[in-house]
Structures are given as C-alpha cells and as structure tokens.
Amino acid sequence: MRLSLKSFRLTKAVPLAISRGTTAAVEHLLVRITHDGCTGSGETGGFDTGHRHYATDAVAAELEAFAPRLEALAPQPLQALEPLLAALSPPARCGLDLALHDWWGKRLNQPLHRLWGLDPGACVATSVTLGLGPPEAGLARLERWWAQLPATRIKLKLGSPAGVAHDLALLEAVAGALEQRRQLTGGPCELQVDANGGWDLATARSMLQPLERAGVVLLEQPLAPLLDPEADSAGFAALHGEAPLPLVADESCWDLADLLRLAPHVDGINIKLLKSGGLAEALLMARTARRLGLGVMVGCYSDAALLNGAAAQLLPLVNWPDLDSHLNLVDDPFSGLHLDADVLVPPSGAGLGINLRQEPC
Template sequence: MRCRLRPFRLTKAVPLAISRGSTSAVEHLLVEVSYEGLTGLGETGGFDTGHRHYDTAAVAAELEALAPHLQGASPLGSQSLEPLLAQLSPPARCGLDLALHDWRGKRLGQPLWRLWGLDPGACVATSVTLGLGTPTAVLARLERWWQQLPASRIKLKLGSPEGLDHDRALLQAVAEALERKRQQAGAACELQVDANGGWTLEDALRLLPELQAHGVVLLEQPLAPQLDPTRDTAGFAALHPHCPLPLVADESCWNLEDLLRLAPHTDGVNIKLLKSGGLTEALLMAQTARRLGLGVMLGCYSDGALLNGAAAQLLPLVRWPDLDSHLNLVDDPFTGLDCQGDQLLLPGGPGLGIGVAEAWPGLVPRVAAGLAPEGLP
C-alpha cells in the first residue's frame, strides 16, 4: 500500500465566530492510499473543542510515523489494520480511515451508502450556520445564505463572550427575521441553537423559556465539555429534566463510549468525522443512536467537500444534517458533493464519490511511498 499526504488551505467566504473564537481559514491534509492501481482519498485537519486541541502539523507527524508500517499492508485487511489505526489521534485516524473506505468502495465500484444498504430517499435538508456577531451582521449573513440556497434550517450560534443579553438580542433578531420570511414566502424556517459550551447550567436554565418562546427546535451543547466523563455527564443530567427542547451533545460526544454514557441524559448526539476518527466509528455511532431512540446530528468543522462528502454517506440515518462548511469556501478543491435546494445529494460515484478538481495547483502524480508532506498549493 502506497500512501501520500498533501497539505492544502481552505478559506471561508465569511469568517465564522463561535463562543471559543473566530475562524477564517484552516490548513487541512489530503491523504491518498494507492494499491493495485486505485487511489482512495481522505481529508483531515486539526481542530479545537475547548477541552481538546489537535494541530494539523501534529496530525501530519502521526501519519508520517505510521507510513512505514502501512507499506506491507492491503486496504482490504480492515481487521488487521485496526491495531495500527487505534494508535492514532481521532483526526489522524479519520484521514486514513476515509481513504481506506474510499479505496474499498472504488474497488467494488459502488458508493459506500449503497454498500451499506441506505435509502437515499430518507435524506433531509441541511442546516446552515449563523456565527456570533452584532445583530446587524448576523442578519446580513442570514440574507446571504438565502441568496445562495433556500436555507430552511438555521443554526444560530450563541454562548457569546459578551453575555446573555447579547445572546438574547441575537435570538430575537433572528427569530423575527424567520417570522418575516414565513409571512412573505409562506414557508417556515426551522431555528436551532448551538451554544458551543458557552453557558453555565444557570445560564441555560434561565434561557430555556426564551428559546422555547422563540420557536427553537433543539439546543446543542449548552454546557462546556469536561475531560472528566463523570463531571461531563453530570452537567447534562442536571439540565435534561428541565429542557423542553431536544438536547444534543456535540463537544462532549466523540465516540461510542461517550454516546452510551450520555444517552440517558440527551435526546441526540452530533457526530463529526474528525471527532469520531472516521466513518468506521461514525457508522457504528449512528446505528446505535437510532437503536437507542436518539436523534442523529451530522456536523462538520471548517471542512472541505471531501470530508463532508464522506459524512454525507450517512445522511439517510440523520435527523439533523449540519454539513454546510464547504458551502462557505472560496477555494474548495473537491468536486462531487451537490445540492438540490438545501438538501445535499448523496454522491453517486464509487467510494466516497468525491474527486479533486483538475485545476487545483496542488494536484501532482501519486507516486510517493510514505506520507511525505509537500508545500501548500
């Protein structure tokens, strides 16, 4: 098995601000796995959840160190590869896991969702994100989304460092804009709230009646995630009995173990491939969540269409898709993830169904054995 690692940059058309800070661009990694004339593609990169941080350069170093152990292996040997992937951090494992899945799907000539027997008719519209800012700026961002696509599901970021009054002003402004849209267009827009861990328990309890009054349909990660699982679970356990909205865990839920401990105290979990370590764990989490009666949200960070196209393989299992990051990029090098209105279409090509644009300056022959990073395109 021959592998290659190439860094590239992704730049947002509109920077995104959340409770932990603002992002305008990120550096990601393209992971290529080649074997028997086929190449599987994976995307990964660093990210920060407030209590855990991963740097893209460190992720690259992990994959470089693993490369010599992969050269004698086959992408077909998923079980034999498990001990090697288990050594990696979640984002490093994600990049390689996606490339292996892509290779296997290409080998079989089918998209992953079809190999898994999923129903493309079960997919629903994705939400689009409004970051923190002044009410005027946030409403301008909402209008920009509406110019780009129907945007019938809106996720509003709260947990502002400026305090609850700022959150209240944003909530009221966006709720009023959605009501005006409903009156003008005759179609309601769904409003979700994601505090990204920016509230205390007291803050959340204080705001619950206001969220409900403004028609919010779910509350995501209101409390800061904790490294101690017992303390983390205790926060959700204290809030859940008082929450009239579906309560969804994001930064607190990384893998199946987290899902099982949070299941009694939440109504849903946000699965992100960089957190879960790729599609292998994400598929298991989505199936388990549904069996337990939990709603599945499928989220992203500042990801390109390759990562979101990989996540899209799971869309038939998802109640709340949130895969909009690639729609806010000016330099996404990937193709194959299309929309019909605000519903993402399942990629039709084999494997992940995502390709690299021929005009991408970083595209070079795939001949290197080992994961050797090259310069940014």
C-alpha cells in the same frame, strides 16, 4: 499500500465566530493511499473543542511516522487494520479511515451508502450556520445564505463571551427574521441553537424559556465539555429534565462510549468525522443512536467537500444534517457534493464520490 500527504489551505467567504473564537481560514491535509493501481483519498485537519486540541502539523507528523507500518499491508480487509488505526489520534485516524473507505468503494465501483444498504431518498435538509456577532451582522449573513440556497434550517451560534444580553438580542433578531420568512414564503423555517459550550449551568437554565419562546427546535452543547466523563454527564443530566426542547451533545460526544454514557441525559448527538476518527466509528454511532431512540446530527468544522462528502454517505441515517462548511469556501479544491434545494445528496460516484477539481495548494 503507500501513504502520501499534501497540505492545503481553505478560506472562508465569511469568517465564522463561535464561543471559542473566530475562524477565517484553516490548513487541512489530503491523505491518499495507493494499492494495486487504485487510489483512495481522505481529508483531515486539526481542530479544537475547548478541552481537546489537535494541530494539523502534528496530525501530519503522526501520519508520516505511521506510513512505514502500512507498506506491507493491503487496504482490505479493514478489520485487519483496526488494531493499528486504534493507536492514532482521532483526526489522524479519520484521514486514513476515509482514504481506506474511498479505496474500498472504488475497488468495488460502488458508493459507500449503497454498500451499507442506505436509502439516499431518505435525506432531509441541511442546516446553515449563523455565527456570533451583532444582530445586524447575523441578519446580513442570513440574507446571504438565502441568496445562495433555500435554507429552511438555520443554526444560530450563541454562547457569546460578551454575555447573555448579546445572545438574547441576536436570538430575538434572527427569530423575528425567520417568522417574517415563514409568512412571506408559507414554507418551513426552522431555528436551531448551538452554544458551543459557552454557558454555565445557571445561564443555560436562564436561556431555556427564551429559546422556547423563539421557537428553537433543539439546543446543542449548552455546557462546556469536560475531560472527566462523570462530571460531563452530570451537566447534561442536570439540564435534561428541565429543558423544554431537545438537548444535543457535540463536543462532549466523540465515540460510541461517549454516546452510551450520555444517552440517558440527551435527546441527540452530533457526529463529526474528525472527532469519531472516521466513518467506521461514525456509522456504528449513527446506527446505535437510532436504535436507542436518539436523534442524529452529522456536523462539520471548517471542512472541504471531501470530508463533508464522506459524512454525506451517512445522511440517510441523519435527522439533523449540518454540513455547510464547504458552501462557505472560496477555494475548495473538491467537487461532487450536490444540493437538491437545501437537501444534500449522498454522492453517487464510487467510494466517497468526490472529485479533485484541482491539485490543492
């Protein structure tokens, strides 16, 4: 099995501001494994959750150092590779995991969701994201989304460093625009809020009633994630009994162990492949969350269609898809991830089902 890497740049059409800062462009990695005449591809890159940080160049160095260990091995069975992959950081493991799954699906000439027995007809609308900023900027971004797709699910970023008054003004403006949209179209228009850990407990408590009045249907990661698991769980536990809307853990939930730790204190989890280390852990998390009665969100960072196409294989298990990053790129080198109105469709091609439109640069 031969491993190769290629870095490429992704540029956002509209920069995204959240509580931790603004992102306009990122560097990602195309990870390829080739064996027996078949090549599988995966995507990975660095990311920052506030309490953990991974740089893309460090991920590349980690994979390059790991490559010689793969040369005498085959991509299948995946179970035999699990002890090796466990030693990698989550984003390094993700890139390799996706390439291995893509190879497996291509070798069997089937999309992953079919191999897992999932129903692509069970998918629901994805949310699209409004970043932090002045209310007029948020409304302009909302109109731009509506010009691009129906966008019946809106995720609003709050947790502004400028304080709660900024959050309240932005919340009021966006909630008002969504109500006008409902009256105009007669259709659904759902508002979700993601604070990206930008509030302390007192602020989060003060925001619960304004969120409820605005018709917000879920609150994602209101409190900063903590490296101490007990302290991290305690924050959600303190808020859970008071919250009149579902609480969803994102930055606090990386793997199955985190899911089980947080399950008594949240109503849902956000699975991101870069956090989970790829599809193997993500599939296990999604099935476990559903069995425990938790809602499942699948999210993204500044990812291209290859990474989001991998995540889309899980969509039949997902209540709240949040895979919109590729829709905000001006230079995505990949294709094959399609929308039916605002419902992402799991790619039907073999493996991840994503094609390279042009060699990334």
